[in-house]
Amino acid sequence: MTYEEFVNSRLGALARYAVMLTGDQHTAQDLVQETMVRVQLNWRRVARADVPERYVKRMMINQYTDWRRGSWLRRVFLRPDADQAVAVPVDHAQRTADRDQIWSVLATLPRQQRAALVLRYYEDLPDVEIAEMLGCTVGTARGYISKALTRLRESAERLSLGGVR
Amino acid sequence: MIEDELREAFARHEAQAPPLDPLRRAIDGLAARRRRRRTVTRTGAAAVAVALALALPVQLWRGGLEVPLPLGVGASTTAAPSGPLNLLLLGLDGSGSVRNARTDTIMLVHLPADGSQAYLVSIERDLATDMPGVGTTKINGVYSRGGVEAARDAVQRLTGIRADAVAEVEFSALRSVTDTLGGLPVCLPEPMRSQHTGALFPAGCRDYTGDQVQDLMRQRKILLHGGYDRDRVGQRVLLGLAKKAGDRSLLSDFWVVSQLARTPGITLHTGDLSLLGLAMRLDRVEAADIVGISQPTFYVTKIDGVFYEQLDPAVAPGLFRALRDDTMSAFAQAHPAWVLQE
Numbered sequence: 001m002t003y004e005e006f007v008n009s010r011l012g013a014l015a016r017y018a019v020m021l022t023g024d025q026h027t028a029q030d031l032v033q034e035t036m037v038r039v040q041l042n043w044r045r046v047a048r049a050d051v052p053e054r055y056v057k058r059m060m061i062n063q064y065t066d067w068r069r070g071s072w073l074r075r076v077f078l079r080p081d082a083d084q085a086v087a088v089p090v091d092h093a094q095r096t097a098d099r100d101q102i103w104s105v106l107a108t109l110p111r112q113q114r115a116a117l118v119l120r121y122y123e124d125l126p127d128v129e130i131a132e133m134l135g136c137t138v139g140t141a142r143g144y145i146s147k148a149l150t151r152l153r154e155s156a157e158r159l160s161l162g163g164v165r
Numbered sequence: 166m167i168e169d170e171l172r173e174a175f176a177r178h179e180a181q182a183p184p185l186d187p188l189r190r191a192i193d194g195l196a197a198r199r200r201r202r203r204t205v206t207r208t209g210a211a212a213v214a215v216a217l218a219l220a221l222p223v224q225l226w227r228g229g230l231e232v233p234l235p236l237g238v239g240a241s242t243t244a245a246p247s248g249p250l251n252l253l254l255l256g257l258d259g260s261g262s263v264r265n266a267r268t269d270t271i272m273l274v275h276l277p278a279d280g281s282q283a284y285l286v287s288i289e290r291d292l293a294t295d296m297p298g299v300g301t302t303k304i305n306g307v308y309s310r311g312g313v314e315a316a317r318d319a320v321q322r323l324t325g326i327r328a329d330a331v332a333e334v335e336f337s338a339l340r341s342v343t344d345t346l347g348g349l350p351v352c353l354p355e356p357m358r359s360q361h362t363g364a365l366f367p368a369g370c371r372d373y374t375g376d377q378v379q380d381l382m383r384q385r386k387i388l389l390h391g392g393y394d395r396d397r398v399g400q401r402v403l404l405g406l407a408k409k410a411g412d413r414s415l416l417s418d419f420w421v422v423s424q425l426a427r428t429p430g431i432t433l434h435t436g437d438l439s440l441l442g443l444a445m446r447l448d449r450v451e452a453a454d455i456v457g458i459s460q461p462t463f464y465v466t467k468i469d470g471v472f473y474e475q476l477d478p479a480v481a482p483g484l485f486r487a488l489r490d491d492t493m494s495a496f497a498q499a500h501p502a503w504v505l506q507e
Contacts, residue, residue: 011189015182020175029183033191040196045453102167102174121168122175152167 001052003043007036010053017057020118021064023107035060057123058133065111065134105155109148112136116144249491250276253320253328255308256399257335257430258383266335268308268316269392270382270399273326277491284493285403285505286484287396287459293466293473294319301468313434323476324485331434336382338430339402340375345428348372349405351381352507353398360387378402390462392474400457400505407455456497457505458484 014036018028039046039056049055106114112134119130131141256270271288290305296319299310307319313331321327343349352370359366359380366373366381373381381398388394466475480500487496497504 007189007192011185012182015185015188016179019178019181019183025181025183028181029188029191032183032188033195036192037196037199040192041200100174102170103178106174117171118175121171149167152171156167156170 001047003040003047006039006043006047006052010056011036013053014056014060017118017122018060020122021060021115023103023114031060031064035063054133061115061133062135065115101159102152102156105152109151113144113148113151116141117148120145249278249488250330251326251328251488252276253317253331255313255316255331255333256339256382257308257333266309267305269305270396271304271316271320272396272399272403273320273324273328273488275488275493277493282454282456282494284488284497285400285455285457286488287393287400287457288320288323289392289396289460289474291392291472291474292323293468293475294323301471301473303473313432324488326485326488333432333434335430336379338428339382340379341428341430342375342406343373343378344375346406346409348374349378349402349409351378351398351401351405353401354506357381357384357387359384373405393459393462396459397457397505400459404455404457404505404507456493458493458497458503459505461502 011032015028015032018031019025022028022031035056038059046052046055106117109117115134116130119125119133120127125133127138127141130145131138134141134144252274254270254272254274255268256272257266258269267290269290271290273284273286273288275284275286276282277284288304290303292304293301294304294307296302296307296310296315302310304319304323308316311318313333317328317331349372350370351373353366353368356368357366358364361383362380364377364380366377382395382402384398385391385395388398460477460481464475464477466473480503484496484500484503487493
């Protein structure tokens with residue numbers, strides 16, 4: 001596969017995947033951009049992987065979760081116009097607000113946990129592959145997911161107890 | 166169910182994906198800019214690794230620095246040599262004269278014609294070789310008897326490969342290069358305690374000083390597979406060197422480069438190979454593309470009452486054929502036990 005072919009067929013999926021990881025269009029754009037520049041410059045190595053798309057998605061996770069090396073993250077946060085969240089198309093405003101509550105709780109999760117949720121509930125990967133993508137053991141990956149789910153459940157309960165619904 | 170809500174939330178936000186056309190333009194623009202910058206300042210990571218000696222002119226050439234070169238680097242022929250290249254790296258222990266020096270590190274650096282990777286093929290020091298006029302001897306003693314050319318001949322008899330260039334590197338040079346670079350990252354699979362200094366080198370990756378690198382590379386008897394394990398430590402040190410050299414900021418530092426250029430104890434024999442051409446070839450290899458190859462363990466033989474090592478007759482001929490036929494990646498895939506595990 002050439003780099004061109006890869007981009008033509010996979011860029012859309014990678015862009016959507018980046019949104020799931022980062023939570024907003026702006027940061028997603030930066031994540032895809034930074035990753036794909038590296039992919040283009042090192043295409044030979046990427047193409048050697050069994051599944052190049054998987055390899056690239058793993059690169060994105062690494063970049064997203066790795067604070068220490070993630071200079072792109074620092075750039076994103078230091079940018080003056082950061083996080084102009086793009087409005088999601090709405091049907092009923094209130095319903096959307098309720099439903100998007102889950103999205104804003106996602107934003108409060110540690111990165112590893114969020115990535116684990118994306119891999120299971122967006123990418124539908126089995127736990128073994130989730131662990132592989134995160135570079136941890138299966139037990140740790142499951143731990144991330146169960147902690148994240150607990151947090152989501154708790155905040156959903158708090159919301160309904162607070163009588164917003 | 167929270168899981169279903171989660172799936173729904175993900176699906177709903179797919180609409181937030183950034184538009185693809187501008188994204189693609191941004192990627193191409195950034196990559197082009199970075200590629201341009203890279204051709205100016207990026208150093209051939211493998212270049213330094215392959216042989217400190219080979220690397221120095223490379224760095225100087227790339228940086229366009231006016232430093233007196235130890236070797237006459239003419240600007241005449243700059244075409245990169247085609248076809249696979251084999252460079253012989255001799256690590257010399259013991260200082261001063263050829264007569265006292267033993268080549269305890271012998272490595273063929275193989276560059277495939279497609280320039281995609283570099284292979285470090287270690288040759289164990291106790292291998293038996295027939296030296297003309299001397300008889301059976303260990304390969305690490307050939308250099309002291311006949312110098313560089315004798316060592317090159319011995320490797321050719323053993324492997325069928327005539328090295329295109331030879332680099333002699335003294336341990337002291339490795340030590341000072343390491344210190345000049347501010348230490349080398351070396352990853353060890355298992356902890357080692359030096360039999361010479363008692364220092365403990367833990368498993369895992371850490372930065373080593375020049376003294377530590379030298380100590381590390383002298384350890385043999387404490388290792389399970391002796392000289393074979395030591396050869397792999399040597400490969401790990403070269404990998405560390407390649408990683409360090411890949412650090413752009415470091416080698417664009419004038420002081421560092423001029424220090425490296427003055428390192429004594431490095432001698433290069435390139436024959437009719439153009440140094441600049443060589444530099445161009447090495448520049449295409451990155452640290453991650455360097456593959457260490459070595460025989461897994463002992464294969465002892467006794468000749469006239471003396472113990473020697475020999476090559477595994479089931480594998481070694483295939484290795485040398487792969488070197489000649491430029492099919493090393495297939496060899497590496499077929500013989501994982503011979504490949505250095507990072």
